[in-house]
Every structure is written in C-alpha cells, then in structure tokens.
Amino acid sequence: MTHSLLQIDVIQDGQTIPNGYIDKYNLEKRDIFYPSNGEARSNFVGIVQRDESILISIPKHFMHVSDFKIRSTPEKKKYTRLIMDSINASVLGYQNSSYDSKLDTSSNFALAAYFNIYEYFAQYGLYQEDYQEIRPNSGNKVSWRDTLRKSNKFFSNGNIIFSPLYYKKRRSNQTLITECMISILNYTQSLLGDFITLPDTSKIANKGFNKNIFNNESVILKLQEILTTTFKDINRQLIRNIIIFLKKVNDNKLEVVDIKYYSFAHTWETAVEKYLNDHFLGISKDNEVIFSNTNTQKKFIKDKISYNDANKFSYWRLEPDHVLIDDKNKFIYLFDSKYYTNLKDLNHKQFVYHILYSNGWPTYQIYDSLILPTEEKSFTEEYLKLNKKYSLRDRTPVNIYLTYLNMIEVLENFIK
Known part of the structure; x- marks a missing residue:
C-alpha cells in the first residue's frame, strides 16, 4: 500500500467533528458525544482508515488542529506515530487492575496477535518443519543403517564394499504457517508502518504478502486442522495467534482500519x-x-x-x-x-x-x-x-x- 496517496484528515478529542466525517469514516456511536449545543464532538484518540483516506483524532492539547493541518505529510505521520506509540506503551505497561484495555479500546486490527507472531519470528525465525533426507552419494554424514539396508554388497580383497553409500542431510520445509507469518508481518508493516512504530521485518520485506491468505476461510480451517496435530507449545501459540489475526482481518476489508482509544x-x-x-x-x-x-x-x-x-x-x-x-x-x-x-x-x-x-x-x-x-x-x-x-x-x-x-x-x- 502506498501511503503517499492517502488523504490525511484530522480531528481532536473533545472538539467538533467537521461535517461529513462521521459518514465518511463510519464513526460509531461511542466515537462521538454531543454537548448541550448539539454539535458532534470526538470521543476518542486514534486512527480510522477507509481505503485511500485516514482520519487522525489527536489528543486534547497535543497540538492545535489548524497547526496539524499545515504540517507536511511526513510530519503528520511522525506525530501520529508518537501518539499511537504512547498509547501502545501505556496499555502494555499499565498495572492498575481498574484499567481494562478491552473496554477502553476498540479495534478491528489484532495488534496483540501481530506482536506475538513477531516475537516468535524474532526468537526463532520463520516457522520451518525440519525433516531428514537420505540420498545416495551426496552429503557429509553416512547413514550406515540405510547403507546396509539399501546398497549393493561386493567383496574385494577380503573386504566388503557398499555401493552406493547413503548419506543423511537435514532439510527444512516451509509450510502454510510460514506463508501466513510472512504475509501477516509484511501486510501489517505496509498498512500501519507509517503510523505506528513496528518491529523491523526488513529481512523478509522482499517476500511481500499473499492476499489469498486473507479473507479466506479455508486457510483458517486448515490452520485449525494443523493445530490438532501440533504438540509443541510455542508452535501451538504461534498458530493460535495467526488464526486470531486472520479472523480479525476476515471481518473487514484489507484497507479498513479502526484503532481507537477512549481513555x-x-x-x-x-x-x-x-x-x-x-x-x-x-x-x-x-x-x-x-x-x-x-x-x-x-x-x-x-x-x-x-x-x-x-x-x-x-x-x-x-x-x-x-x-x-x-x-x-x-x-x-x-x-x-x-x-x-x-x-x-x-x-x-x-x-x-x-x-x-x-x-x-x-x-x-x-x-x-x-x-x-x-x-x-x-x-x-x-x-x-x-x-x-x-x-x-x-x-x-x-x-x-x-x-x-x-x-x-x-x-x-x-x-x-
């Protein structure tokens, strides 16, 4: 997605919402409040994207709306990242039990699942299924078991000659889980990377993302099937987070994002x-x-x-x-x-x-x-x-x- 083409609109928490924005961005009942004068006002801080337009609702006293509007596009993105990164940091670090992020936030985007998937990637790399390949006359380590069982035996000068020698080599196989990881990490970076500071995924950026992974119920069904035959906890957790992420995306179009904070x-x-x-x-x-x-x-x-x-x-x-x-x-x-x-x-x-x-x-x-x-x-x-x-x-x-x-x-x- 090319964010340079995005139209960036701005409102401010607690201030009047311009005519047309409520319908343009499908703002919900909770996003708005009406004071005694009857003018609709913003009741949230966050971002709302609809195709090629994005609405930024900045905090009270962050900056005058008129000042934000005249900033360059890179500056607008920088200030939006500052707001969103601050909210994410406070939600992750808050220990007071009276605060419930599920009640005080509204999002159609599974950011928590994304960060869990990235954490797996950062620690273990892309998901791979390892298997052992046995081949004749190729490799570094002889598999004597397979050589004895499969090769021809010859006697020469009182010695047994085995031909061919069978070698074993460990290989890795990328799977649907791998493809989901790549697509989720790269898709999130392309969609939100300008507005939220995300972890570095440059090593896999050239792999792009497969749109067929998203809005595809058969992918989720296959992952659920794989989950039943996966026993390692860390891999089960990865698959669950992929399913959570894909289900959230499946409920919306790819270019529709709501990340709103009410507290x-x-x-x-x-x-x-x-x-x-x-x-x-x-x-x-x-x-x-x-x-x-x-x-x-x-x-x-x-x-x-x-x-x-x-x-x-x-x-x-x-x-x-x-x-x-x-x-x-x-x-x-x-x-x-x-x-x-x-x-x-x-x-x-x-x-x-x-x-x-x-x-x-x-x-x-x-x-x-x-x-x-x-x-x-x-x-x-x-x-x-x-x-x-x-x-x-x-x-x-x-x-x-x-x-x-x-x-x-x-x-x-x-x-x-």
Missing part, C-alpha cells in the same frame, strides 16, 4: 509519571516546578489511601497519581494528572488529598499541584490559596497549583 487520560497519567521520575528536580522560590534536562531518577508512585466508611459497611480507596515523600527534608510532593480540555471548577478530590496528607504527616511541608497538558511551553500557576483562618490549626495555608506540561515533550520522553 487517553490513562496514557497521559502514565507518561507524566515517567516524565516526573526522569526530569523532576524540585520547586523554585516562586513555587514553580523545576525540571532538569538530565535524568533525575526520582521515585514518584501512585499512592493508595484506604479506609472504611463510618458504619464499616463499605470500603473506600483514594489513589493520588504521583506522590513523592522526601523524609530527609520533610517534604511531600503531591501531584495528580488531569487530561482536561479546560479546568473550570475546584478539584475537590485534590483538596481532600492535601488534607489527608497534612493529617498523616503533620510536620511535613506539602507542595500540591494538578498536572495538565498544554500545546505551549510548560509553566506553573496558582490554582487555590485558602485563607489562613480556614487552614488546619497553625499549619501552613493550603495552596494548590496547576502545572502545565507540553504534551509532545512528555510523550516523546515516554517512548524514548
């Missing part, structure tokens, strides 16, 4: 944590968050505050996103990631976090900030300053800040 907030949170751990340096005298260009290797964690209600009938848990407790300097950094278009009201949960940590560490100073994405340069501003008379006893007044981080910079750090 980019999760990606933002995961990327922010890595950025903090890599670059957070401290707080300036003016209460600005300071970041370093060098790796600082901090250890921010997602903390958990658990408690029962007053009647002990139910169990509650609060989870501040990024917490660093500096016992040496008696300082607590309390950050929470927010993937918002705009922050309009008081974030009561962050205020509760501040009170809880103040009670738990009464002698510690707390720096409290929400972390939001921006298209502009990173900066910090004051969000909440509570009057002293409402503060906790004689402690420092409650201040909460907003830290805006440039989204592209955070995502580039995340996938490097």
